[in-house]
Amino acid sequence: MTTGSVSPRRADTRRNHERILAAAAESLAKAGEVSFNAIAKQAEVGVGTVYRHFPTPEALILAVYQREVRHLVDVVPVLLDKHAPDAAFRAWVTDHLAHYMMTKKGLADALRRATASRGELPANAYEAMVGAMARLLEANAEAGTVRPDLDPVVVLRGLAGLLMLDPNGEWRADAAALAALLWHGMAR
Numbered sequence: 001m002t003t004g005s006v007s008p009r010r011a012d013t014r015r016n017h018e019r020i021l022a023a024a025a026e027s028l029a030k031a032g033e034v035s036f037n038a039i040a041k042q043a044e045v046g047v048g049t050v051y052r053h054f055p056t057p058e059a060l061i062l063a064v065y066q067r068e069v070r071h072l073v074d075v076v077p078v079l080l081d082k083h084a085p086d087a088a089f090r091a092w093v094t095d096h097l098a099h100y101m102m103t104k105k106g107l108a109d110a111l112r113r114a115t116a117s118r119g120e121l122p123a124n125a126y127e128a129m130v131g132a133m134a135r136l137l138e139a140n141a142e143a144g145t146v147r148p149d150l151d152p153v154v155v156l157r158g159l160a161g162l163l164m165l166d167p168n169g170e171w172r173a174d175a176a177a178l179a180a181l182l183w184h185g186m187a188r
Contacts, residue, residue: 098175
């Protein structure tokens with residue numbers, strides 16, 4: 001799925017595209033809605049530029065969602081390079097996935113509204129998350145820290161409990177407790 005016209009030849013177009021997405025992500029995290037005028041101002045582009053990249057609010061919201069998922073997926077190899085597999089799993093769950101869920105409540109609400117008329121979320125985002133979890137589980141199975149028969153979809157479903165955490169409460173400690181509980185069920 002393409003999300004606006006970004007020419008691979010024009011660096012300024014790519015920069016504008018990213019600045020628009022960053023401004024929209026911040027707006028969605030704070031207010032749960034998008035204002036093309038406010039996003040254009042924050043991104044330091046004209047409102048026409050925002051519309052050229054994203055012709056509808058739904059297109060912008062879906063692009064922000066895909067960008068955020070890409071960040072969650074792209075950090076997995078970095079964590080695996082930096083930490084032992086078990087520590088990488090815990091860091092991904094508590095420092096990245098839970099943090100994303102707690103700071104993106106507005107995006108989640110906007111996403112539900114944006115997809116109400118269009119149906120499901122883009123399948124590639126879900127598949128990317130499953131792939132990221134599969135990579136974490138494979139690294140841990142190779143290290144002997146988890147059972148090799150774990151299904152990444154089931155583990156992600158187990159982490160859906162992160163959605164129940166209170167973003168105004170002790171969500172970091174609660175996320176760590178949930179990760180530890182899930183880990184005990186996955187461990188060898």
